[in-house]
C-alpha cells in the first residue's frame with residue numbers, strides 16, 4: 537500500500553521547523569552495530585523508510601532491536617548469522633551494501649546480492665570490490681536464479697584468514713565505499729590507509745561512533761583515513777548527527793516559497809557553500825549557530841550550481857536547487873557530475889510549466905522565473921521526491937504526488953511537519 541500526497545500550492549509558510557537525525561549517518565551506524573556482540577544505543581534516529589528497512593534487516597540477521605524511546609534504539613547483535621541476510625530487502629536498498637564491511641570483519645564471510653535503491657544512475661560497486669580484494673578478501677560473483685531466470689548477481693565475499701589491513705586508494709570519492717572499508721578495517725589485522733576517502737559529515741559521524749566502540753581511527757574528515765585494526769570492539773552509545781541534507785532542503789524550500797521560517801538543529805557548519813550560494817543569489821538568511829532564519833527576499837539570481845563531494849554543494853541538494861532555479865531570474869546552469877540519472881525530476885517540472893532544457897545526463901539549463909502549476913507527478917528518487925514537494929508548494933493549484941514512498945525513505949513525516957508551518961498537504965492512503 538502506498539500513500540499519495542495532495543498539495544495545495546501558494547500557502548504562506550511561517551514558523552519553526554526542526555531538522556531530524558541524518559539518514560545517511562544512521563544507515564552505516566546501524567550496520568556498524570554488527571561489529572560487536574555487546575549492546576549499542578543510538579539516539580536521534582530518524583524514523584524514515586530506509587532506516588526502518590536497515591533495522592528490519594538487522595533483526596532478520598538475529599539481532600535484538602528495541603526502541604527505548606521514540607527515536608532511541610538499542611541494538612544487540614549477539615546472536616546474528618550472516619547467512620540470514622534477507623536478499624529481497626537487500627535488493628531494494630542501496631544502503632544495504634553497508635552490511636558487507638561489518639559482517640566480513642566479524643565473520644570473515646558474507647553472501648549478498650547486488651544492492652538496489654534509487655534510480656539515479658548505474659551505481660556500480662567496483663570501488664567496494666577493488667578495495668576488499670586488496671584487503672585479502674576473495675570475491676566470487678554468480679547469477680541468482682529466480683523463477684528459472686537469471687535475475688540478479690550475488691557476490692560471495694570470503695576472508696578465511698581474516699581481513700588484512702592494507703592501503704586502499706579509491707578511484708573517486710565514494711561515501712559508502714569509504715564507510716564499508718572503514719568498518720571492515722576496524723577488526724582487520726594491521727593498519728589500513730584509505731586514500732581519496734570521502735569526507736561527508738555522515739562519514740565523520742560513523743568514524744565517531746566506531747571510535748566510541750574502541751576503533752583506532754585517524755584522519756576522518758580528510759581525504760586520508762588511517763585505521764589500526766583491533767581484536768574486538770565494544771558496545772557504545774551515540775547521538776546521530778542532524779541531517780545537513782534535510783536542513784539544506786528545508787532552507788531551499790523556505791526560500792522558494794518566500795516563507796518566513798526558522799530551521800532549527802541545522803548543521804550550518806556543514807552547509808557553508810550552500811548558504812553562501814543562496815546569500816549571493818539574493819536569499820535573505822539569518823544564520824545562527826545551529827539555526828537559519830529565512831525571510832522573504834526580492835530578486836533571486838542563481839546563475840550556476842555544480843554538485844560536488846563534501847564540502848561542495850551536495851548532489852542530494854541538486855534537485856531542490858533545480859526547483860528554486862525555476863523561480864530565479866534568467867538562466868541557471870545545473871551541473872551534477874556525480875550521478876547520471878539525477879536530472880529526471882526536471883521532466884516533471886517541465887510538466888508543471890517550467891522552462892528547462894536537459895542538455896545531457898549531467899547538465900540542464902533552467903530559464904526563470906516561471907509560474908508553475910499543479911499536476912500529477914511520479915518522483916523517481918528520494919531527493920526528487922523532496923523537490924516535487926517544494927514545486928507543489930510553489931505552484932498554483934493542486935499537485936498530486938501519486939506515490940510518496942521515495943520522500944518517505946528520507947524525510948520523517950515531512951507532510952505533517954510542513955503543515956505545522958502553514959503548508960496545505962493531505963496524505964491519502966490508497
Ligand code: EPU
Pocket residue numbers: 560563630631654657658659660661662663664665708709710711712713850851852873874875918919946
Ligand atoms: N562509484 C563508482 N563505483 C563504486 C561506487 C561509486 O563508480 O563502486 C561512483 C558513483 O557512480 C558516483 C560516485 O562514485 O558517480 C559517488 O558515489 P558514492 O559511492 O559516493 O555514492 P553512494 O555511497 O552509493 C551515498 C549516499 C547518496 C549520495 C551519494 C553522494 C548513502 C546511503 N547514500 O551514495 O545518498 O547521493 O553518497 O554523496 O549514504 C540519498 O540519500 O538520496 C542518496 C542517494
